[in-house]
Amino acid sequence: MTEPVRPRAPGAEEAADPTWLNPAQRSRDLAAASAAPVDLVVIGAGVTGAGAALDAATRGLAVLLVEAGDIAVGTSSRSGKTFHGGLRYLEQLNFRLVAHAIAERDLMVKTLCPHMARPEAFVYPLTHPWWERPYVGAGVLLYDLFGLKGGAMPRQRHFSRKGLKACIASIDAQRVVGGIQYYDALMDDARHTLAVVRSAAGHGVKVVTRAPVVEFIKDGAQVAGVVLRDTWSGSQHRIGARAVINATGIWADEVQQLAGANSFSVQPAKGVHLLLRPEALQSDSGILARATDSVIIARRWYGYWLVGTTDSLWSGGKAQPVAEAADVDYLLDNLNRYLARKVGRADVLGVYAGLRPLLKPVGDNADSTSALSRDHAVIAGPPGLTTIVGGKYTTYRRMARDAVDAAVRPLGVSRPSGTATLPLVGAGQWAAVRDSGAALAQRLRITPAAAGLLLQRHGDRVRDLLALTEAQPELARALPGAAQYLAAELVYAVQAEGAQTLIDVLVRRTHLSIELADGALALAPFVAELIAPHLGWSAQREQAELHAYERLIQRERAALQALHSQPPTPAAPAAGTPATR
Template identity: 30%
Template sequence: MRDAVDLLVIGGGINGAGIARDAAGRGLSVMLVERGDLGGATSSSSSKLVHGGLRYLEHREFRLVREALAEREVLLRLAPHIVWPMRFVLPHVPDMRSRWMLRAGLFLYDHLAKRVTLPGSEALNFRNHPWGAPLNGAASHGFAYSDAWIEDSRMVVLNARDAALRGAEIRVRTSFAGASRDAQGWTATLTGPEGRTETVRARAIANAAGPWVMQALDGAGIPAPDRIRLVRGSHIIVPRLYEGDQAYILQNHDRRVVFVIPYEGRFTLIGTTDVPHDPASGPPRCTDEEATYLCDAVSRQFRRAVSPRDIVWTYSGVRPLHDDGAENPSAVTRDYVLKLDRSAAPMLSVFGGKITTFRRLAEDAATQLCAALGKGGRPWTAGSTLPGGDLGGLTPAQYLSEAGRRFPFLDAATLGRLFRCYGAELDAVLDHARSAAALGRDLGGGITERELAWMVDKEWVRSADDALWRRSKRGLHMSQGERLSFAEAFTVASHAA
């Protein structure tokens, strides 16, 4: 048996990766295990937003909104290459919510937390404002406000990378099979990529298994201290509906909201649904009913109607929400709850949460675990950029301009994509190449041999889907045949490595 680690983290989603990073930065020895790919489930299937949650104000979740708005500013600062400002347009539909209610909500949204980088809300007259052009005229007025976009799966990877740079061991394709404990710690059984089992000792466990948090508790022999509700959120991708960088937030007839967001240059992202998910039904998928629901929500307010025939891709994720007893899935809190069992060796379990507040969740978890282990260490992540996030005092636009001079052989679209993935690590990813030829063959979707080598060596890519759908979204820009060719090239390259 190998030497004991201070902390075993179960789950390689955003919460697990965030906890591993924070704990490693406080000096704990950390091992993270993920049974699939990093961010391979819920954390790569979000609406890709860092936001306070405007609609949560209706449920009086003021503390959650305030904390999320404050974290929005933190994440914009820590990872400006994968988190960036976005302006949202909210049409006013009189028979849903009154204009005074929307004004009051946006006033609170502007002032619940300090804004540093983002402009406040404003009223819009769609008869003379260009943002009204995509709409069908049912709403003559509306509002605009600010939130932020996030590359969700890359945020997971960057937290895992930073954890590894601080000494953590990251294990993908490794399942937590169970554990037993004594006063000194846990003896955990892991199942590796080829079915090999391994026993490790850990002084504490962080159960960040997301939708599988209850199974991890059961495997550790601990009665569940709380409950979760599994709610499916589905999204559809269609060809781009309008010009411009603005997003839309549409009030729907059932009082939910649907986001319409520019996506990957050529597409529009529409989501999300809130549907109870039965794990017995298998992996989450966007049902025909959900697709129709999202299409209808857009068609009611946009000039260009959307039908299921327009859909080029769908994705669904299961949100493991903390069960607060709310009857309506949309009203279930997006807040998180941490439960620490200290009856012997400590085990901390995560219930709920949202991507916007993952850093605060990880900070709370690491603080509790350090106290339980008698370890020191202070909160530190709010002031430390993630890999690629230190632009040397330049804005993203300024950094891109400088990068264009260093890599004149890359066209603007390719350079922009690479920057949005890697930020200030761009030079390292490209290995300071002086020509396109130095990057090797284009394996498909613009991913070169050099970039794929980085993904495999530094980002735990173990399959073609890891590269095409989570480390990048290049699969969306490729035909089925091109994706199959990429998979064949990946197999050859990984065997050669």
């Protein structure tokens, strides 16, 4: 029988929680790392770097995780938000990658983060009456077979034309002849990466964000540490280390060059996703279908529909990739090929673009993303530095393990990774709170649906939120215009989840920037006023945060604004094949 959720009393116990990330923790960790060398510095707090830090900590190493910006600020918050095996890779005969990814997917659902990794059905619509069903069915059968050991997903299901119409009311029954259903797992990438970082902190990893590496410390040719620049104070800090891992994704080649080597380059591939209104599609299942040059995927995501992705070479700034009008039209046009009730621009709530790091050797002249490697690579050099680059979000744990194996081998560390059986923050006592949604809704006076979303975001750490609402009852209120969130979550974001700016809170700790039609611009002043006292902001700093957020939303939504001012036009196919996330 599930026990009711009981809050933990706030106070000294909360302040001492080793998983809490906040400005005070950051200052302590930076001072401690500056005072004494560590075994390992991991550069980059995306999911791979976070995974490497946690992996190394389970082996008993003293670890520092550093990040130039926020946790998951790059690719790890702009993915397709799905743990998946990569069904399309079977067509490329990349069976090893698919098998590994399915094993990791099932591990997330059953052990590592079951509160946020949920099985979700997808249907592949069939449009050819004879050959397509056995061809696709064989691939889905193999997909199922790879997942037999994990046992986390239901098996495939076949639909006739009539059955598919009953499952997906929006489908164009004149175009399709049936469909095949399979399962993957939906998740929240930014919050998952955060959970990995907090889990690492709970195992003793020092975490310092907003501190770019500006120089490598050398002992002859050997990398012996890093020099950090504290973005907030401008001061520099020398951190000695026995080994360094470069897990900076699209910046990995630049960081390796800073260390004095130049053995590879990264070609960013831009992927764009749209967030659609809940009523945009009438369907009991997600959809994966052929696009003009690749595939189109629509998946249910926290009550909305998430549609992606494009895949094209990106040569602009790495820090702020943006969607273009053609990207949006491309996605809508390809989805509408299968729908009787068409999805329009008015159905788009938000849009985001991410860059996936595709590896190519120096001197490679590949001119499309399809020519570049999608497997991960561990690259040694110069001595003391190990770089991990490429790969899939779903296989982050294996990537992290491979990187740590390579980095610690010269140190004589033989203890294996311990992450395969280690529940992440929010999952440790999930069984005790999993079925507490009704009680939680009654206690907080929110809808059962909102309570369910609260549990998915925080897992067993919902107890921390209840403690906040008991200490400050006003924090139990729902946000104006966004009843799926509590005010307590915003305060918790800066007290325990490492958020240091308004953008951190609205873009990554929550997803209000894409969930609200105005990009949360109307809500932003309320949020800034609520978190300002907890971050020690002056009135001037609060206004600066609001201006920075407004500029971000204007830049990211420029494509949508352009679309609303012009008639629909057929979009040119995005180059290459889809960047699987």
